[in-house]
Amino acid sequence: MKNIVCFGANSDIGKALLKILAEFEASNFFLLSREITQLNSLASELKLIGAKNVEVYEFDALKTDEALKNLGKIDRVDYLLICHGYLPKYKFFSEEELELVFRINCLSVIKIIEYFIPIFKNQKGGKIVVITSVAGDRGRKKLGYYSAAKAGVDAYLSALRQEMSDYRELQILTVKPGFVKTKMTEGLNGPFPASPEDVAEDILKAMIKNKNILYTPWFWRFIMAFIKIIPESVFKRLNF
Numbered sequence: 493m494k495n496i497v498c499f500g501a502n503s504d505i506g507k508a509l510l511k512i513l514a515e516f517e518a519s520n521f522f523l524l525s526r527e528i529t530q531l532n533s534l535a536s537e538l539k540l541i542g543a544k545n546v547e548v549y550e551f552d553a554l555k556t557d558e559a560l561k562n563l564g565k566i567d568r569v570d571y572l573l574i575c576h577g578y579l580p581k582y583k584f585f586s587e588e589e590l591e592l593v594f595r596i597n598c599l600s601v602i603k604i605i606e607y608f609i610p611i612f613k614n615q616k617g618g619k620i621v622v623i624t625s626v627a628g629d630r631g632r633k634k635l636g637y638y639s640a641a642k643a644g645v646d647a648y649l650s651a652l653r654q655e656m657s658d659y660r661e662l663q664i665l666t667v668k669p670g671f672v673k674t675k676m677t678e679g680l681n682g683p684f685p686a687s688p689e690d691v692a693e694d695i696l697k698a699m700i701k702n703k704n705i706l707y708t709p710w711f712w713r714f715i716m717a718f719i720k721i722i723p724e725s726v727f728k729r730l731n732f
């Protein structure tokens with residue numbers, strides 16, 4: 493039976509992923525979020541779908557150390573899923589926003605991973621799944637802090653894969669969604685909107701195939717490949 497730990501379990505993408513994992517195999521779930529009431533109702537849903545046991549814990553990414561301490565000792569972690577994130581309203585040149593975006597989207601993610609690394613080393617394998625974003629592939633105006641924080645995690649995960657390359661049974665999956673219709677994007681009109689369920693299915697497939705990087709939906713790999721090759725002298729004049 494798998495032990496699945498999910499930070500940001502109340503995120504729309506996280507919830508969709510947890511539901512298909514619960515359907516896929518009977519597992520023990522450790523769910524973390526700031527919203528305990530909502531986590532409790534998710535826990536009941538997961539049990540109905542097939543989860544063996546579900547525990548819920550409070551997690552504020554601005555107090556990650558506290559959350560990790562309260563989580564207590566988990567001896568084995570098969571899947572570590574990191575799904576929380578914060579997309580700021582458009583603000584640039586704001587120290588307060590800069591701190592929030594980096595602490596939630598980048599620092600907490602790295603802290604969580606490093607907390608669990610000894611466990612993964614000890615068990616010589618497992619799966620670490622982190623949701624970053626296509627926004628990390630190239631910084632765009634209005635998304636500067638968010639893009640930079642997500643790019644920071646992408647670079648960290650790439651380094652971690654090399655650091656941990658001796659552990660052949662350890663998968664480190666970077667998930668880069670395009671525009672997904674969730675609480676985070678409510679009221680926004682993004683291109684090619686996907687549903688959290690579509691993204692969750694892609695993630696499960698990528699977990700099964702032991703992939704390193706997943707663009708979801710798949711066509712974002714090509715969109716971003718094109719966006720990345722636009723010369724900076726042209727890109728800086730584009731208005732998107």
Ligand SMILES: NC(=O)c1ccc[n+]([C@@H]2O[C@H](COP(=O)([O-])OP(=O)(O)OC[C@H]3O[C@@H](n4cnc5c(N)ncnc54)[C@H](OP(=O)(O)O)[C@@H]3O)[C@@H](O)[C@H]2O)c1
Binds near residue numbers: 577
């Ligand atoms: N939607 C998109 O278009 C899109 C595209 C690319 C990447 N992503 C990424 O996908 C992931 C999931 O987001 P989503 O789209 O499913 O949006 P969502 O439903 O709004 O989920 C985001 C979650 O982040 C959590 N969060 C925010 N601030 C937090 C904090 N200080 N401490 C702990 N948790 C915090 C919230 O959890 P609680 O309020 O429950 O604590 C919220 O449920 C995020 O990493 C996001 O950046 C989304």
